[in-house]
Amino acid sequence: MPKWLFITLLIAAPIILGGSTGNGFVMLLAIAMVLIANPFIWKVRKNRYFNSEQFKSLRAQVASVVAEHNDVVNYVAEIRDQGAFELGASSTGQYAHLANFKNTSAWNNRRDRNVAEYAPHVHNASLQVVRNASMEPIKYLMKYFEIKANEETLADVQRVAEDISRLEEAVGNVQRREAEIVAMIKPPAFILKRYADEFWSLVGVHLSPITVPYPNYKFQYTSAGGNSGQTVDITLDTPTLDALSETLVQKIRWAKSAAGQRALMTARLRAWIKERDRHTCQNPSCGISVAAEPHLLLEVDHIVPVAKGGLSEPENLQTLCWRCNRAKGAKMPA
Template sequence: MIWNKLIVITIVLLIAFIIYKFVEKFGYDIYTEIYFRSKKFVTIKESISEHTINCNDLNHYIEELKKSYVRVASYNYGTSQVIDNSIFNFQRKEWNKITYNNQTFQCSASICTNSRRQPIKYLCKYFNIKINEESLSKFESILNDYISVEQGKNLLLKERESIVNSISKSIPFLIQKFSKEKLTAKLGFETIDISDTYIPTFTFQYISAGGNSSSNCVIPLNIENLNQLINYLNDIIEQTKSIAGQRALMTSNLREIIKQRDNYQCCACNIGIKHEPNLLLEIDHIIPLSKGGITTLDNLQTLCWKCNRTKGAKII
């Protein structure tokens, strides 16, 4: 009799334990799933839908800007076929590292070492960056776009946080605490890519003829280097000109100067950061570079990203 009771108690305890473990493992997930499907949540989601659409729009725009970089070394050198007829087909390990693409330059040991000392100079020389107004303008607009990307990403994150905060009182504590990412996704926000992998890099690669040693010099064309490249190109161009013109240089500094001049306000729709603190403001060439406009103070204006995008679409 007593054995029977013990067996029943054991089975009951076992079932209780299994249920406990199940709830522990899936309970929270089930809870969140039920919550995200609830009418209450759907109503909250709808109440901010205009903001989420806006954020996602800016996210798309930032992704478009990342593509602004057109291959600097766009030469097509042709194709070839290599046939190795050597009797002793040594495979030294460094040979495997040889990279063939137009952002890698195979060079001697001394070029590789010198490129570390004067990266911008070597970049221009060996990656066919022409020193003229045209390429200066090209890099100015790449820099302009990249700074917008970096600022846009930060502002977008802040904006998203402020929207989520504004509805935080209506969202259960547990969800906010443990499912923040899922919450933003369920609210309809698309993922923001905050990595900087869109920035192109250029490599000087030295591999010894014997395949036993190698070294690299990698130059990322990031905002800092772009600023330097623009100044470098301008310095050389200025030397060849007889009269210094009215030209300004689109650098990180100039962007801030123009924004300040325009009171951090869009010159087209007059919305500024006073009204929308997380608004992405960009610098626009009134007469575009593609239509002969140049970087001068009076050809530059502050535009919000929406007006800038509309203007860009019209030109195309």
């Protein structure tokens, strides 16, 4: 039942019944009846809605939208499984697992509130290094996590950036499609609040548990006594990876190599290519656009793959829908 009605009954029923009988037991019984009836009423309303002809009709109307959504969800899983989301690692504590640490301080003198963390993506450092990392994250990320300024590293950074960018767009596309399905069916608010899983299941939507696994790097300072600590977290999202790529390009001398050309692929360039191509798939046998399908997932493709000598220049870049890009892969143009 609606929240306002539930609260009204919860207050009014005991007062009316208890007041008329003067019996405290009756008052408690009235409260119990309201509490027991509430979930039963929700279930009755839910079953009535899901069995209604209106819901069945709307479910049939969105069937094609749901099918496309589920295809994109499968594509998201492919990107996640095939992608690379790792870069450098810190060497501090790399052999910590070989030692057995134990705090032997007297009980009153123990300071275990801040204990150093040892992991590949965590660098334990002085307080000054941690503060410097907050001011110059790219510089200190490269210095302390073994991210060398060479073409091999540049290729790795661009590979991670491209995988993350594709996954970001695909996950966002799935979320927009789900919002569209909800807008088309317009279920009562209580359905999405209390029975969301059942709603999506009956509609036929395959929900994706996948999120973007941004690599996260941490600079950590822990005082000797464990009383204080400070950390700086650097998340390798698209803006950070673009900044890292630009920094690497400035630090290394590069020619028209695969690694160097990858440095040109940034979020800004991808957006420009899509705008140039009018957000339309450039495959002649397809040609679908966001004008025809507002939630179309578009990707930027190298016509001649970088691995086969293609450059990241506008004339070698094209917009493809996700289906055409998946079908093309790293193939050479016909």
